[in-house]
Amino acid sequence: MLVSLYNAATGMNAEQRKLDIISNNLANVDTTGYKKQRAEFQDLLYSSVKEAGTPTAQGSTLPTGLYVGHGTRLAATTRIFTLGNIEPTDNSTDIAIMGDGFFQVQMQDGSIAYTRDGSFKLDANGRLTTSDGLMVIPNIVIPQNAVGINVSPDGIVSVSLGDGTIQNVGNLTTVRFLNPGGLKPIGNNLYSETPASGNPTEGIPGQDGFGALQQGYLEKSNVDVVKEMVDMIVAQRAYDINSKTITTADEMLRTVSNVKR
């Protein structure tokens, strides 16, 4: 009926979704390796009442037209891959990536997923896995008689055996994406590749722009609580204001119905 009513509704809708995103960021403030998301808005198409370039009665053409806007929409959510806080854990199988890169893990269906959550565990066979038991690629197997595990910044995993010898058990590699913002989150701190993210490039940590590994540390989430709270207030107020638009449009419609008594 009134464009304004629907404009305000699109505004409320988009602010609601923004709040959904903020609340997810805040809920994951302590999630290892979580990367915050940001809501991005676009204005909707404009319907033209008068096209620009229309000839006028004076023989010239209209330089600007008359366009009516139709509100806003949430166009995209972008993941922000800035580094989170690196915190010590004193656990030898916790590994943080100090910069660019993702660990690769093998999913149940054989596909590969990517994660920055380096809180690894050992399974009964001594294999390095994620907290959910997914195998880390390349596979690292720690021998039963190992007494200590050492991960070098460039990914070389070695163990010290009971008799004092040191044995190399494999190399951890990481992968990078041209556009990590295009990765698809699949939950459990994992991402899968998409056409937008590009293909993964594998490399040695600490070289050619790949972040070095840091054993005994974990990367916390990069959510900035103050910023999220401020965004939440902004979203709530914008929501309020759009609801006032609805009330106003409604009052005007009521006035219309009073014209004829």
Added chain:
Amino acid sequence: MRGIYNATAGMLNSFAELNSISNNLANLNTVGYKKDFNLFKSVYEKEIRSYQNAQGKGEPIGNIYSSVILDEVIPNLEQGSLIETNGKLDFAIEGDGFFKIERNGNYFYTRNGEFSLSPENYLVTKSGDYVLDEENNPIRINPDNFFVDEEGNISGTNIRLNILNVENLNKYGENYFTGEEIGQADNFYVKQGFLEGSNVDALNEMIKMIEANRKFDILQKAVSTGDSLNAKLIEITSNF
């Protein structure tokens, strides 16, 4: 009866006013959004004169308008506030100018510098359209080492972002404008890691909204009054 039509035209204009206010408010959080304001114009202006004097000509005593229509909706290009994001692919223009965007051979202009990377490493907007350099070519970047200085020069290359002054702007949607280029902008700073927020001032829009609402009420009273005067007239004349 003329008064009734005048008042009705005013009521319709209040609706038009509310439409752009509501669009501004809905885009309170849209990056690079520029608020609209409405320009109304009166139509059928006519001189009115006093009754004929001895010379057969009345004295002009003023003008009368029979209606008012919405003539133009103009974007207000006031600077929006800069929001720091620290994103390598986020840009704000402080000052004049627009980024030039290409979609299938059509050019658009935008103040929304919330860019992404395409799979082929081109700098694109959120709608997937190319951001152009000064030669109107898409910009291919090195994502590891992508810095842009305040003049829009991309480090390590001799490529520069195309920042243009544009006139006769019309909104297209998706944060794009269409318009006519009038050359390179020179009074601007490109800020990497920042975004330009919407320039909608909520307080101002709310006041305009109250004004539109009240104006609407008053005009409705004018319609009712005109109507009851006519009713009275019919009542009187029907007694003869």
